[in-house]
Amino acid sequence: MATDWNAMSDDDFRAAFRDLVERRLPAELRFMRKQRPLFDEVAVWYHALNEEGWLSPVWSVEYGGMGLNPAKHMIYVEEWGRLGCPRIPDHGLGLIGPLLLAFGTEEQKAYYLPKILSGEHVWCQGYSEPNSGSDLASLRTAAVRDGDHFVVNGQKIWTTLAHCANWIFALVRTSRDEKVRQKGITVLLIDMTTPGVKVRPIANLRGETDFCEVFFDNVRVPVENLVGEVDQGWNVAKSVLGHERIFLGAPTRPEIAMERLDKLARARGAFDDPAFRSRYAKHRLDLYDLGSAFERFAKVLREGGELGADVSLLKIFTTELYQRITEEMLLLAGEDARYFDDIEAGNGEVDAMNLFLDSRAPAIFGGSNEIQKNILAKAVLGLPS
Amino acid sequence: MPQTIFDDPDGTLSMLRDSAATLASRRPGPASLRAKRAGSADIDRDLWTSMAEAGWLGLLLPEDLGGAGLGLAEQAVLSEALGRALIAEPVGAGAVFASTLLRDAPASAERDRLAAGLASGELLVSPAWQDPSRHSHGAALKAMVDGDGFILTGDRHFVDGATSASDFLVVVDAGREALVVSVPAGRSGISVSEKAGVDGSAIGRVAFERCSVGANRVVARGPSIEALVENAVTNARIAIAAELAGIASKAVEMTIAYTKDRVQFGRPIASFQAVQHRLVEMWSDAEFACASVVNAVVKQSEGDDKAAHLAVLAAKARCGDAATSICRRAVHLHGAMGFTDEHDIGLYLKRAIALSATLGQPEAMRLEFVELEHAA
Ligand SMILES: Cc1cc2nc3c(=O)[nH]c(=O)nc-3n(C[C@H](O)[C@H](O)[C@H](O)COP(=O)(O)OP(=O)(O)OC[C@H]3O[C@@H](n4cnc5c(N)ncnc54)[C@H](O)[C@@H]3O)c2cc1C
Numbered sequence: 001m002a003t004d005w006n007a008m009s010d011d012d013f014r015a016a017f018r019d020l021v022e023r024r025l026p027a028e029l030r031f032m033r034k035q036r037p038l039f040d041e042v043a044v045w046y047h048a049l050n051e052e053g054w055l056s057p058v059w060s061v062e063y064g065g066m067g068l069n070p071a072k073h074m075i076y077v078e079e080w081g082r083l084g085c086p087r088i089p090d091h092g093l094g095l096i097g098p099l100l101l102a103f104g105t106e107e108q109k110a111y112y113l114p115k116i117l118s119g120e121h122v123w124c125q126g127y128s129e130p131n132s133g134s135d136l137a138s139l140r141t142a143a144v145r146d147g148d149h150f151v152v153n154g155q156k157i158w159t160t161l162a163h164c165a166n167w168i169f170a171l172v173r174t175s176r177d178e179k180v181r182q183k184g185i186t187v188l189l190i191d192m193t194t195p196g197v198k199v200r201p202i203a204n205l206r207g208e209t210d211f212c213e214v215f216f217d218n219v220r221v222p223v224e225n226l227v228g229e230v231d232q233g234w235n236v237a238k239s240v241l242g243h244e245r246i247f248l249g250a251p252t253r254p255e256i257a258m259e260r261l262d263k264l265a266r267a268r269g270a271f272d273d274p275a276f277r278s279r280y281a282k283h284r285l286d287l288y289d290l291g292s293a294f295e296r297f298a299k300v301l302r303e304g305g306e307l308g309a310d311v312s313l314l315k316i317f318t319t320e321l322y323q324r325i326t327e328e329m330l331l332l333a334g335e336d337a338r339y340f341d342d343i344e345a346g347n348g349e350v351d352a353m354n355l356f357l358d359s360r361a362p363a364i365f366g367g368s369n370e371i372q373k374n375i376l377a378k379a380v381l382g383l384p385s
Numbered sequence: 386m387p388q389t390i391f392d393d394p395d396g397t398l399s400m401l402r403d404s405a406a407t408l409a410s411r412r413p414g415p416a417s418l419r420a421k422r423a424g425s426a427d428i429d430r431d432l433w434t435s436m437a438e439a440g441w442l443g444l445l446l447p448e449d450l451g452g453a454g455l456g457l458a459e460q461a462v463l464s465e466a467l468g469r470a471l472i473a474e475p476v477g478a479g480a481v482f483a484s485t486l487l488r489d490a491p492a493s494a495e496r497d498r499l500a501a502g503l504a505s506g507e508l509l510v511s512p513a514w515q516d517p518s519r520h521s522h523g524a525a526l527k528a529m530v531d532g533d534g535f536i537l538t539g540d541r542h543f544v545d546g547a548t549s550a551s552d553f554l555v556v557v558d559a560g561r562e563a564l565v566v567s568v569p570a571g572r573s574g575i576s577v578s579e580k581a582g583v584d585g586s587a588i589g590r591v592a593f594e595r596c597s598v599g600a601n602r603v604v605a606r607g608p609s610i611e612a613l614v615e616n617a618v619t620n621a622r623i624a625i626a627a628e629l630a631g632i633a634s635k636a637v638e639m640t641i642a643y644t645k646d647r648v649q650f651g652r653p654i655a656s657f658q659a660v661q662h663r664l665v666e667m668w669s670d671a672e673f674a675c676a677s678v679v680n681a682v683v684k685q686s687e688g689d690d691k692a693a694h695l696a697v698l699a700a701k702a703r704c705g706d707a708a709t710s711i712c713r714r715a716v717h718l719h720g721a722m723g724f725t726d727e728h729d730i731g732l733y734l735k736r737a738i739a740l741s742a743t744l745g746q747p748e749a750m751r752l753e754f755v756e757l758e759h760a761a
Contacts, residue, residue, distance in 0.1 A: 133649060133720050133721065134649045135650045138651075202727065204725055205731045205735075323713075336521070337583070337741075337742035338583060338588055338742045341580050345520070353583055360716050360724055361724050363717060368720065370659050370660070
């Protein structure tokens with residue numbers, strides 16, 4: 001008998017999650033410094049979650065998910081962060097699963113979903129291209145029909161974790177002569193072990209290789225790997241996120257940074273400095289008020305409503321706050337801000353530079369903050385072009 | 386585009402700019418930085434030697450000490466050019482600090498030996514004058530009298546070029562008086578450890594354990610030392626501010642070029658007003674940085690000590706903030722490309738952070754400025 005998680009009280013649900021973490025998450029994987037561990041580095045946790053039936057919070061119970069409603073899902077995400085669970089490769093769970101649940105055929109669901117849960121398939125997301133970042137609809141990686149196959153040629157870039165994935169969920173161009181560029185884009189599921197797929201990892205500012213280039217050279221993809229209809233992939237891709245868009249605006253990153261700032265400030269006696277206290281108070285209340293704004297949208301979801309374009313304001317605020325707090329850490333670090341390595345803070349160390357450098361990214365990915373503002377200006381404020 | 390503007394009646398400054406650009410084209414700074422980082426090195430020895438040959442390390446030393454006998458305007462222009470080219474060697478905190486101190490120290494055989502060696506590149510004289518901060522594990526350095534020499538025990542942090550050093554230039558409290566002594570790097574009782582710096586250079590920590598120094602190594606002693614160190618810090622700050630101004634200006638230029646070239650939505654992203662306004666703000670910040678450096682240099686020769694000191698504090702603060710914030714915005718405007726290690730713009734950001742944190746970060750400089758200005 002599957003547990004009805006949604007019927008549980010919030011407190012019981014939290015307790016159940018904590019219990020699971022205490023039993024199954026190895027201590028060395030908690031509060032990991034690495035933002036994007038590879039699959040193998042966190043496989044123990046991934047498999048444990050699956051065995052316990054906690055791996056996939058939002059998929060329906062029928063397909064092995066927990067079927068959490070948005071309210072419970074938010075608790076799940078909150079506890080995950082609070083208890084220091086490591087990020088797991090989550091494109092399969094967060095993107096492909098929901099995509100297939102909404103648009104996939106029964107065969108596709110039956111084939112792919114169990115393999116995501118078992119970890120046999122590790123997915124990555126192939127949207128961006130060298131010349132198509134903010135302007136994603138200009139993408140050019142081409143898929144041409146040849147009998148039972150599409151032949152794919154082109155290149156993706158910034159593909160997170162492509163070097164540890166064996167499947168890629170790619171947006172490809174199947175038609176060029178549409179007036180609206182958003183048409184003519186198709187979603188393909190591509191086995192990365194197919195001949196002609198090549199991956200090159202790219203090092204980031206933190207010196208880690210989280211993202212990659214992925215090259216396609218006459219890659220033959222069976223037509224049954226198409227999701228939805230040919231040329232209609234844009235709408236498929238757009239609609240996947242749904243309520244999960246709220247998580248782009250979640251306070252998780254600034255919360256982590258605030259915790260580190262606290263530790264550093266205590267170790268260095270910074271709370272005795274009125275100038276620091278004043279700045280700290282500003283950050284603290286920004287974070288506090290982000291909670292209130294987040295709640296305003298969370299409430300909509302809890303009450304069964306749908307998010308509007310206005311939810312983007314959370315993403316802008318949280319990513320900028322993350323940057324301000326990590327900048328504050330460098331200020332507090334004083335001359336220690338010269339170090340790349342973690343810096344001394346009492347009995348431990350704080351990864352001030354690591355977080356500062358990391359904070360550069362979220363303002364860029366997931367639709368850069370300028371693109372979010374363009375959307376808000378048009379869709380919410382109704383400003384003229 | 387932003388740059389420091391000084392009077393240049395005989396063309397020395399523009400010659401310096403040109404020769405710095407020539408060296409940078411022969412030995413690109415980013416490549417050197419990457420190689421240094423990959424090898425966990427503290428300096429790029431070849432580059433250091435080339436700079437010595439060009440006369441840049443002893444720029445501020447008089448000619449009779451082996452230097453070029455030039456002034457702060459020349460140093461600022463050179464450091465600005467090094468910043469632009471991302472030649473990330475410890476010129477400010479290392480060579481400028483040491484050469485200023487040696488220039489001002491009383492004449493002695495040891496002083497002359499160090500000055501000549503520093504200028505020619507035969508010696509690598511690394512200042513080791515900063516005690517561990519109170520937040521880090523380490524003990525302040527002390528000197529005990531031992532016959533007519535001294536015995537040193539304790540730690541020194543933020544030593545640039547610590548592993549490559551031939552001699553450490555140590556400022557130390559010896560109880561009754563302060564001292565500047567030189568300690569050969571190979572001397573027993575010295576151990577060097579390193580931490581990775583964000584700008585790719587290893588930063589040294591030097592531990593002295595009953596390390597003995599003879600009287601012949603004393604460069605200066607007594608009450609004059611405070612002024613010696615203060616001067617050295619002032620010149621190093623001016624050089625670092627200028628380097629930051631160079632980084633800031635170059636980062637603005639790189640970002641303008643990138644956004645003019647990068648097409649999204651069928652147009653260069655630099656055509657979007659949101660991007661244009663950001664670029665204008667960045668440019669303006671870099672102009673202010675350059676102006677603050679010129680002001681700091683000019684004020685040093687006007688004979689008003691307080692005004693001179695204020696100007697240096699202002700420049701170090703202005704240039705630190707300008708360079709780091711310009712580079713942060715520059716990274717953002719490069720999109721995901723800016724978040725890679727492969728693109729140089731991230732290296733500019735890291736170098737800006739490191740220099741801004743060296744010898745006084747902006748907020749500390751501003752607070753000191755206000756305090757000094759209000760002092761009677
Ligand atoms: C860490 C990281 C992980 C990523 N992971 C993935 C992944 O797994 N899969 C994937 O497909 N992609 C991924 N991306 C790519 C990401 O989606 C793109 O970086 C993003 O869409 C921006 O595109 P771009 O980098 O090409 O920047 P550009 O579009 O070139 O933008 C450059 C700058 O111009 C600004 N700009 C652009 N257009 C406008 C405008 N109209 N008005 C004002 N300003 C504008 C932008 O805000 C930005 O500052 C990742 C990126 C990062 C940094």
